[in-house]
Amino acid sequence: MGTPKAFSGVRNALWTGGFVLLLLGAVLAYGLTRFGSLGALEAALRGQVLYAEPAVVSLGELRPREQVSVPVRIRNLTGEPVKLVGSHSGCGCTVAEGLPLELGPGEVRELQIRVKAPAGGPAEMQATVTFYANVAGEGPEVVLRGHVAPADAGGGGPPASEGRPS
Numbered sequence: 001m002g003t004p005k006a007f008s009g010v011r012n013a014l015w016t017g018g019f020v021l022l023l024l025g026a027v028l029a030y031g032l033t034r035f036g037s038l039g040a041l042e043a044a045l046r047g048q049v050l051y052a053e054p055a056v057v058s059l060g061e062l063r064p065r066e067q068v069s070v071p072v073r074i075r076n077l078t079g080e081p082v083k084l085v086g087s088h089s090g091c092g093c094t095v096a097e098g099l100p101l102e103l104g105p106g107e108v109r110e111l112q113i114r115v116k117a118p119a120g121g122p123a124e125m126q127a128t129v130t131f132y133a134n135v136a137g138e139g140p141e142v143v144l145r146g147h148v149a150p151a152d153a154g155g156g157g158p159p160a161s162e163g164r165p166s
Contacts, residue, residue, distance in 0.1 A: 035051075035075070035077060036075065036108070037053065039051065039053060039055065040053070040075055040077060043077060043140075044077040047137065048077060048137065048138065048140070049076070049077060049078055049082055049133060049135050049137050049139075050074055050075065050076060050077065050082060050084065050103070050131065050133055050139055050140050051074070051075045051077055051140055052072055052073070052074055052075075052131065052140035052141065052142050053072070053073045053075065054072070054142070055140070055141065055142060055143065056142075056143045056145065057070050057072070057113075057142060057143070057144045057145070058145055058146070059115060059125075059144055059145060059146030060146060060147070061146065061147045061148075061149055062117035062125070062146050062147065062148050062149065063117065063121075063148075063149055064117055064118065064119050064120065064121045064148055064149070064151045064152075065116065065117060065118075065119050066116070066117045067114060067115065067116045067117075068114070068115050069097075069112045069113070069114045069115075070112065070113050070115065070144070071110050071111070071112055072096075072110065072111055072112070072113055072142050073108050073109070073110050074101070074103065074108070074109055074110075074111060074131065074140065075103075075106075075107070075108045076103035076104065076105060076106060076107050076108075077106075078105060078106075078135075079105045079106070080105055081102060081103065081104050081105065082102075082103050082133050082134065082135055083100055083101070083102050083103070083133060083134040084099060084100060084101040084102075084103060084131055084132070084133050084139075085099065085100050085132055085133060085134055086099055086100070086131070086132045087099060087129050087130060087131045087132065088129070088130050088132070089127050089128065089129045089130070090127065090128060091127050093115060093116050093117070093118065093125070093127055094113055094114065094115050094116075094127045094129055094144060095113070095114045096111060096112075096113050096114075096129055096131070097111060097112045097113070097114060098111040098112060099111070113129055113142060113144065115127065115144055115146075117146065117148045118148060119151070120148070120151060121148040121149050121150045121151050122147070122148060122149060122150045123147070123148045124145075124146075124147055124148075125144075125145070125146050125147070125148055126143065126144065126145045126146075127143075127144045128141055128142070128143050128144075129141065129142045129144070
C-alpha cells in the first residue's frame with residue numbers, strides 16, 4: 001500500500017523546510033566565522049565598512065568630573081585596508097584615543113574612548129562618538145550612557161581618575 005497523498009505533501013514540506021534551515025545555518029555559520037559576531041554580520045550585510053563593538057556602553061554611576069576610559073573594538077568588514085582617520089562627538093566630554101588607526105582586511109583593533117563626567121549632578125549623561133574613515137560610507141557609532149551622582153556638599157567633587165572599569 002502506498003503513502004496517502006496528504007502525508008506525501010507533508011513529507012515534501014518537511015524536506016523543503018529542513019533543507020532551507022540547513023542552508024540558513026550554513027550561511028549563518030559562514031557569516032559568524034567571517035565577521036566574528038551577529039552584529040558585525042548584520043553591519044556587513046547593510047554595506048558598512050567598519051563595525052564598532054560594543055555599540056552601546058553603560059558607564060554606570062560617575063562622580064562629577066570623574067574621568068573613565070572604556071575599550072572599543074573596531075572591525076574592518078572589507079577585504080581592503082581601511083584607515084580610521086578621526087572621530088566626532090557632540091560634546092567635549094569624550095575623546096577617542098589612538099587615532100589615526102590602520103586596519104587590515106578583516107582586522108580588529110581596540111582603542112580607548114575617554115569620557116569625563118560633567119561637574120554638576122545629579123544628571124543622566126549620553127554622548128555619541130562617530131568614527132570616520134578614508135572610505136565612503138557611514139562610520140560606526142558608539143553611544144556612552146551614564147548617571148552623574150550629586151556633587152558633594154563640599155563642592156568640587158573628586159579628582160579625575162583613569163581606567164575605572166565599566
